[in-house]
Structure formats: structure tokens, C-alpha cells
Amino acid sequence: MLDILTCKLLRAIGAKIGRGSSLPGMICRKIWPGSLKTLKLPEKVIAVTGSNGKTSTVAMICEIAEKAGLRVVCNREGSNQIEGITTLLLSSADPRTRKVDADVVILESDERFCQYTFKEVVPSHMVITNLFRDQLTRNGHREFVRGELRKGIPDSTRLILNANEPLSCAFGNGRKGTSYYGVSAPELMEEPGIIHAYDDGAYCPICGGKMEYSYRISGHVGAFSCGKCGYASPKADHEVTGTEDGKLIIDGKWEVAPQILNEAFAQNIIAAYTAAVEAIGIDPQKAAELIDGIELDNGRVVEFDLNGHPGRFMLCKHENSMAYNGAISTALRDPSEEVTVVFIVDRLSRKYVANDMSWLWDVDFNRFSDPKVKKVILSGGFAHDAAARMLVGGVQEEKLIIEPDLDRMMTAVAERSEGTIYVMTCFTDQYKFLDRLKKYGREAAK
Amino acid sequence: MINIVTAYPDFLDLYGEYSAAKLLERRLTDAGRNVRVTELGFGRYSDLEAADMVYFGAGTEDRILAVLSHIRLYSEQLKAFVERGGLLEASGSSMALFCRTVTDTRDGKTYEGLGLFDAEAVITPKRRYGELICSYSGRKVIGAVNSSVDFLRGSGQEALFTVLWDSSGRFQKGSGEGFRAGDSVFASEITGPLICRNPFLLDEIAEKLAGEKLPECRELWYMESLKAYDHALDVLLKEARLKEEG
Ligand SMILES: [Zn+2]
Numbered sequence: 001m002l003d004i005l006t007c008k009l010l011r012a013i014g015a016k017i018g019r020g021s022s023l024p025g026m027i028c029r030k031i032w033p034g035s036l037k038t039l040k041l042p043e044k045v046i047a048v049t050g051s052n053g054k055t056s057t058v059a060m061i062c063e064i065a066e067k068a069g070l071r072v073v074c075n076r077e078g079s080n081q082i083e084g085i086t087t088l089l090l091s092s093a094d095p096r097t098r099k100v101d102a103d104v105v106i107l108e109s110d111e112r113f114c115q116y117t118f119k120e121v122v123p124s125h126m127v128i129t130n131l132f133r134d135q136l137t138r139n140g141h142r143e144f145v146r147g148e149l150r151k152g153i154p155d156s157t158r159l160i161l162n163a164n165e166p167l168s169c170a171f172g173n174g175r176k177g178t179s180y181y182g183v184s185a186p187e188l189m190e191e192p193g194i195i196h197a198y199d200d201g202a203y204c205p206i207c208g209g210k211m212e213y214s215y216r217i218s219g220h221v222g223a224f225s226c227g228k229c230g231y232a233s234p235k236a237d238h239e240v241t242g243t244e245d246g247k248l249i250i251d252g253k254w255e256v257a258p259q260i261l262n263e264a265f266a267q268n269i270i271a272a273y274t275a276a277v278e279a280i281g282i283d284p285q286k287a288a289e290l291i292d293g294i295e296l297d298n299g300r301v302v303e304f305d306l307n308g309h310p311g312r313f314m315l316c317k318h319e320n321s322m323a324y325n326g327a328i329s330t331a332l333r334d335p336s337e338e339v340t341v342v343f344i345v346d347r348l349s350r351k352y353v354a355n356d357m358s359w360l361w362d363v364d365f366n367r368f369s370d371p372k373v374k375k376v377i378l379s380g381g382f383a384h385d386a387a388a389r390m391l392v393g394g395v396q397e398e399k400l401i402i403e404p405d406l407d408r409m410m411t412a413v414a415e416r417s418e419g420t421i422y423v424m425t426c427f428t429d430q431y432k433f434l435d436r437l438k439k440y441g442r443e444a445a446k
Numbered sequence: 447m448i449n450i451v452t453a454y455p456d457f458l459d460l461y462g463e464y465s466a467a468k469l470l471e472r473r474l475t476d477a478g479r480n481v482r483v484t485e486l487g488f489g490r491y492s493d494l495e496a497a498d499m500v501y502f503g504a505g506t507e508d509r510i511l512a513v514l515s516h517i518r519l520y521s522e523q524l525k526a527f528v529e530r531g532g533l534l535e536a537s538g539s540s541m542a543l544f545c546r547t548v549t550d551t552r553d554g555k556t557y558e559g560l561g562l563f564d565a566e567a568v569i570t571p572k573r574r575y576g577e578l579i580c581s582y583s584g585r586k587v588i589g590a591v592n593s594s595v596d597f598l599r600g601s602g603q604e605a606l607f608t609v610l611w612d613s614s615g616r617f618q619k620g621s622g623e624g625f626r627a628g629d630s631v632f633a634s635e636i637t638g639p640l641i642c643r644n645p646f647l648l649d650e651i652a653e654k655l656a657g658e659k660l661p662e663c664r665e666l667w668y669m670e671s672l673k674a675y676d677h678a679l680d681v682l683l684k685e686a687r688l689k690e691e692g
Contacts (some may be wrong), residue, residue: 051448067527140573140592141460143506147571196458208512211486353577353613355681357674358637361462381681384674388642391667392465392472402670 003032004098005088013276015390022079025086036086036120039093043124044104046279047157049111049149050168051142052322053268056096056296057129058108060272061440063106063281064290065104073102080108082117089121104280111145114152125279126438127271130221132322133200133362139281140198144149144169160274162267163236164221167205172234177226181267181274182236188324190329192214197321197362197393206231207373219264219322238274238284240266244352256289259295264326269294283414304437307414312434318348318426321362328367331422337421338374344409346380356387366393374418377401380429381407408425448655451497453540454505454513456485461536461592463503463638471497472667473652477660488516494523497532498655503529504538507569511550514543515555521560522531527538528562533654534631537640539595541625541633542567546652547601561623563633576614576635578678580623581680585646586676589638591616591623591669597635599625606634613688630654643678645671 009026011243028035048058055076062074073092076083085107093100109117111131117301118126128149139419146167153159163170163182172178176330184241206210209228216222223231242249248266250273258265269291275286304311318322326374331339348354368376368390376399378386382403391397401416403409410433414420423433452467459686461551471481486492494500505513509531514629528534534544542548544562551556560569573594580587591614599605605622617623624634634640641648645668653660 136461137575137590140575140594143507143508144573145648198464200458202456340653353685355577355678355685356461356592356638357643357678358462358590358639361465361639361642381677382674384670384677387670388674389669391665391670392468392642397666400666 001095002041003028003035004090004093004095007087010090011087016248017100021087022083025333029083029086036089036100040097040099040103041121042100042102042138044280045123045316046104046275047107047109047118047123049109049114049126049128051132051134053129053148054108056268057107057127057271060268060291060294061106062273062285064276064282064292065280066270067290070366072104073100073109074106080110080115081209085117098415107309112148114149118154119230120269123157125160125275127160127169127275128168129271130162132320134224135318135319136359137352137356163225163233164217166201166220167173167226170205179274180234181270182239183263183266183270185240185242188217188266190218197364200420204229204231218267219325236304238270238277240270250288254285256291257293260301262330263420306421309417309421311423313423314418315430316426318345318428319359321359324363324424327424328364332367332372334420336420338370339372339378339420340375340417341368341373342413342420342421344376344380344383344425344429344433345386346432348428350428352365357382360386360389361397365390365395368395371400375399375401375416377403377409377412379403379406406432406436410440414440447482448474449497450481450483451486451492451494451500451505452483453502455485455503457487457509458503458505458513458540460504461538462639463637464643466503467501469648470652472515472646473663474656476663476665478582479656485652494520495525498531500527501688502536503541504540508537510539510542514548517543524560530629531630538635538637539593541635544633550619552625561632564603565625566598568596568598570594570596574616575613576612576616577682578609579611579686580609582607586679588642588682589636589640589643591635592637593635606632613633628647643675644673645675
């Protein structure tokens with residue numbers, strides 16, 4: 001009882017003074033190490049993990065469940081490691097009965113921390129969105145993350161997997177009760193002829209044989225098959241089968257309006273839909289209605305106007321080539337004929353010593369050689385690394401404006417942009433642009 | 447014609463190291479040399495007799511073991527290549543291929559390596575990441591070690607770099623990093639890509655391949671690499687100072 005009361009109190013104090021959500025859990029774990037295990041959880045506990053898309057997927061599942069009238073406990077804004085999850089669950093529990101007051105618990109988890117969290121909280125279902133190259137300074141490489149994640153999947157947990165991502169999809173091999181989701185909409189398939197910096201789908205994750213794709217959605221995400229061992233994309237239980245008038249078609253019958261029409265958002269929507277139907281048990285038609293027009297308030301895309309140029313700020317993640325590749329594809333698909341790209345890379349991490357720039361070589365920056373891209377403005381301390389990478393990748397010298405200084409970058413964006421402006425950077429560097437954009441807007445108004 | 451062979455470039459493809467051949471090709475063609483880059487790998491044969499350089503990039507531990515088993519097809523050719531003074535470079539975990547043995551502590555198995563270095567490679571389940579400043583020929587080399595492999599250097603094995611600082615504390619100040627055998631076989635755990643982050647190393651290898659000193663490169667990509675090096679070194683020196691001051 002005392003653990004729950006203490007956690008509630010610490011969380012309330014934390015909320016008042018604006019402190020993070022992990023500290024109460026951390027303190028309670030020190031004093032009462034076994035308390036998380038003894039909580040009474042609802043039958044449905046859905047974990048969501050994977051390199052990309054987990055926050056959006058969690059937000060969508062929560063919204064569907066809440067709109068369906070269910071009481072939801074979710075770490076939507078909190079930490080996705082064990083301390084934050086301890087804070088969330090203890091402070092949501094009744095001190096007398098130890099019951100978590102919810103119909104469904106939805107937990108986003110860091111891939112490498114599942115092995116700790118899910119020893120104490122056993123999810124009924126686990127959505128694994130994908131395993132991409134992400135924060136390799138912390139994560140080493142995808143195979144290492146797969147090994148760490150494997151330790152965190154309890155035997156009794158039913159998996160919900162992305163049928164198009166070979167490495168994470170293999171968790172379902174020989175595992176009963178697994179559900180799969182996928183995207184097969186021809187409109188969302190990758191244009192043929194794109195040469196990526198690397199191909200994580202080149203070799204089979206089971207036997208090392210060469211893999212073939214009948215189509216690709218983005219990078220190594222697609223319909224794969226190994227000629228050597230036969231490992232292939234399983235049949236999806238639910239999929240985005242097409243698009244029509246800017247809407248996604250789910251399972252050939254339900255129309256759903258997405259906030260952004262792209263392959264990443266489509267994968268998140270179908271993951272959330274599958275979790276709603278297969279894990280929570282919501283009727284498919286109802287789930288489609290509830291997900292229709294869903295808007296996430298996560299600041300990932302900010303529209304703006306600068307000196308008559310329409311602009312889109314796209315929040316990416318440094319050290320995550322798939323995130324940048326998605327933004328690059330979106331910029332190149334912009335309906336206008338001319339595009340200016342702004343890329344800011346100043347700081348990778350606020351927590352760790354991380355100045356590695358090798359990930360720049362994994363991003364498809366060579367695609368900026370496309371004639372539609374008129375200017376590429378590079379800024380931040382590592383602008384020169386980005387410039388060297390792009391030039392070796394074939395981006396034309398005359399397109400580049402290299403301004404490590406952030407104020408001078410802003411002037412260049414305002415004065416030298418051509419066409420629609422696409423700004424790409426990470427949350428660690430986002431305000432270096434967004435704050436200057438605001439200031440620029442104020443000064444222009446004077 | 448300068449012949450560069452990249453070994454398993456779509457398989458040993460971590461940390462951008464696969465791009466090393468591209469950088470060398472660019473540096474040499476900018477200096478007016480003809481360069482041909484070919485690939486050696488699964489199902490891709492490359493004639494090492496015509497090669498001037500063979501390059502191995504970084505890969506996952508399982509992939510290193512897969513390459514170790516496949517590369518035996520080439521072991522005689524590789525030995526002959528090294529004996530005639532061909533340039534062999536390995537970066538990141540691929541350094542393990544050329545040790546005497548490779549032990550995988552995850553299953554306890556030990557494999558015979560290609561034996562160019564008097565050293566043992568030990569694959570561990572632990573992952574480590576550190577950013578390094580090293581010295582080499584009076585210059586500072588920068589980059590990162592992102593690895594699960596420990597290297598036990600035999601008494602007769604010469605190191606490539608001397609460590610000045612390692613953010614992870616794994617390498618002691620003054621200890622050796624990487625291996626070299628004579629003037630043509632080099633390996634380092636440091637990635638970055640190593641020859642991109644350290645343009646003077648790119649120059650050194652390009653000049654070895656060209657067989658003479660090359661004119662200074664004035665191309666924008668190269669000038670930007672120099673500026674990037676200055677900035678990164680500055681950042682790392684600050685990090686090192688902060689750590690030392692506690
Ligand atoms: Zn296979």
C-alpha cells in the first residue's frame with residue numbers, strides 16, 4: 001500500500017515542479033523492489049516496441065481504445081523504460097486492492113529494456129513495429145538489438161508483427177497466436193530505381209541467403225522471400241490494401257483518412273488497427289471508424305510560410321536513416337516543381353558522448369541530386385560532415401549552402417530558398433530552427 | 447589503372463565504412479588517376495592478382511563469422527596478395543578476420559582466423575561504444591569504436607595507433623589500438639568512416655596506391671572533410687578535457 005501512496009505523492013509533486021516521470025518509479029523500486037510484480041493488471045496489457053513508429057502507434061491505440069469507451073492507462077508522454085513504467089502503473093493502482101484502474105494498459109517500451117520491464121509486467125500482447133538502424137552509438141546494430149529484445153518477450157505473450165520487416169517479423173516463426181499486419185497498397189510502394197545507401201533486406205536474417213522482394217514499401221520493408229530457406233513475408237491478417245482520394249483502404253473495405261499520407265504513417269495506422277482488433281477485441285468496422293481522421297499532436301510536422309515560400313518542418317531522428325529517408329521521399333514527392341531542403345545537425349544527444357557521424361552515410365542524401373531539389377542548406381556544428389557526405393554522394397556543389405552558424409542559416413533560408421522549403425532535423429536540434437523561425441516571423445511583421 | 451577490391455560491401459556494411467572505397471576512388475580520380483572498384487563477396491569473384499588494395503568494412507559479429515567461413519576460399523590468394531605487398535585494410539569488427547583465432551564466447555566455439563596478426567579476437571555478448579583520439583605519425587586520429595569484440599594482442603604484434611583518450615575508458619591512455627603488419631596491412635577498430643573523418647589517412651592510403659605524393663586536393667568535398675575534421679577534433683578535445691576535469 002505504502003509503495004502506491006508514495007508513488008502517487010511523488011508523481012503529484014513531480015508534476016507540480018515539472019520533473020520527469022521516471023524519478024518516482026526509481027525511488028519506489030529502490031525501497032520496494034518487488035512492488036511492480038504484485039500489482040493486479042487488467043487482462044489486456046499491450047506492449048509496443050520497435051525502432052520506429054512506436055510512439056505514434058501507442059498514441060493511436062490509446063485513442064481508439066478511449067473513443068471505444070475503455071479506461072486506458074498508457075505511458076503516452078512518459079518514459080518508456082522500467083522506472084517510468086513503474087511510476088505509471090503504481091500511481092494508477094488502488095492502494096488497497098493493488099488493482100490498476102483500467103480496462104486496458106498500453107505500454108511503449110524501449111527495445112532493449114523489454115527484458116527488464118516484462119519480467120515484472122507480462123503483456124498479453126506485444127506489437128513489434130520494426131528493427132531499423134537507430135541510434136547505433138547506443139544500440140550497436142540491429143542484430144544486437146534483436147538479441148536484447150528476444151530476452152524481453154515472455155513465452156505467454158501474443159505477438160503482433162510487421163509482415164514486411166524481415167528481422168522483427170522472424171520473432172513469429174514457430175510461435176502460435178501471432179498476428180501480422182502489412183502494407184500492400186501499390187500507391188505506397190517505393191518507386192523503382194531508388195538506390196539506397198545500404199540494404200538491410202539483402203540477406204535473409206534466418207539463413208543468410210540472398211533475399212528477393214516482390215515489392216518494397218521503403219528500404220528493406222516490403223514483401224520479401226528467401227530463395228534458400230523459404231522464409232518469406234507471412235500473410236497479413238490486416239493490411240493497407242490501397243489508397244483512394246487521399247484515404248487509406250484497410251482490408252479492401254474500410255476507408256480511413258490519415259493525418260499524413262505516407263508509408264510510415266500507413267504502417268503505424270495498420271499496426272494500431274491490428275492491435276485494436278486482435279488484442280483489444282474491437283469490432284473491425286468500429287476500429288476503422290475510430291481511427292478515421294486521427295490527428296496526433298506530436299509536433300512531427302509543422303507547416304509554415306517564409307517570405308512567400310510554403311514550408312514544412314519534419315521532425316526526424318539523428319542516427320536514424322529510415323526516418324530521414326522518409327522525409328527525403330516526402331520532399332521529393334512534393335507537388336511543387338522546386339524544393340529547398342534544410343538539414344541541421346548540431347547535437348546527437350543531451351545525455352551521452354555521441355559525435356559519431358557515420359550514420360550520415362546511411363541516409364539517402366544522394367537523392368538530393370534530383371533536379372527538383374534546387375538548394376540544400378546545411379547548418380549546425382556538423383554541417384561540414386554533411387556537406388562532405390552529400391558531395392561524395394553526387395549532390396551538385398552549386399546546390400549547397402553551408403552555414404554552420406544557425407543565425408546565418410536562418411537568413412539563408414529566408415533569402416535564398418527556392419520553391420517549397422523542407423526542414424529536416426532531430427528533436428535534439430529542432431528548436432534551433434523553430435525558435436529562429438518564430439523570431440524571424442516576428443521581425444518580418446514589424 | 448588502380449584496382450580496389452571491396453570485400454563483402456553489402457554484407458559488411460555498418461557505420462558507413464563501406465564508403466571507404468568511394469572516397470579513395472574520388473580522391474584518386476580527382477588527382478587524375480584511373481581507378482576501378484570491384485567487389486568480392488558471396489557469389490562474386492574478384493581476381494586478387496590484379497588488385498592493388500583489398501578493403502574490409504565493419505559488420506555484425508554473426509556476419510564476421512559468416513565471412514570468416516567464406517573467405518577461406520580466398521586465403522591462399524590473400525596470402526599471395528599480402529606477400530607481394532598489396533595493401534590490405536580492415537576497419538571495425540572485420541579486424542577479427544585477420545587474427546590467429548576468433549572465439550565466440552556466446553557459444554564457446556573458436557575458429558581459426560587468417561593469421562596475419564599475432565592476436566586473438568574474442569566476441570563477447572557485451573556492447574561498448576567509445577569515441578577516441580589517437581596519435582599516428584604525429585597527427586591526431588579521431589573516430590568511434592562500436593564493438594562487441596575484444597582483441598588480445600600477442601607480444602610480437604605491432605599496434606597501429608596510440609590512444610590519447612577514449613570516452614568509454616576501455617582503452618587506457620598510451621595503449622595501442624589496431625594492428626599493422628609491415629607497411630601494407632592495416633586494421634583498426636575505429637570507424638567513422640575512418641578515412642573520411644581523418645582526411646590525412648585518406649591521403650596516405652591514396653598516395654600508397656598512386657605510388658607517389660599526390661597534389662593537394664582542392665575539391666569542395668575534400669575541403670569540407672578537412673573542416674569537419676577540425677570541428678570534430680575540437681569537440682572531442684573539449685569532451686576529453688571535461689572528463690579529465692571530472
Ligand atoms: Zn533464408
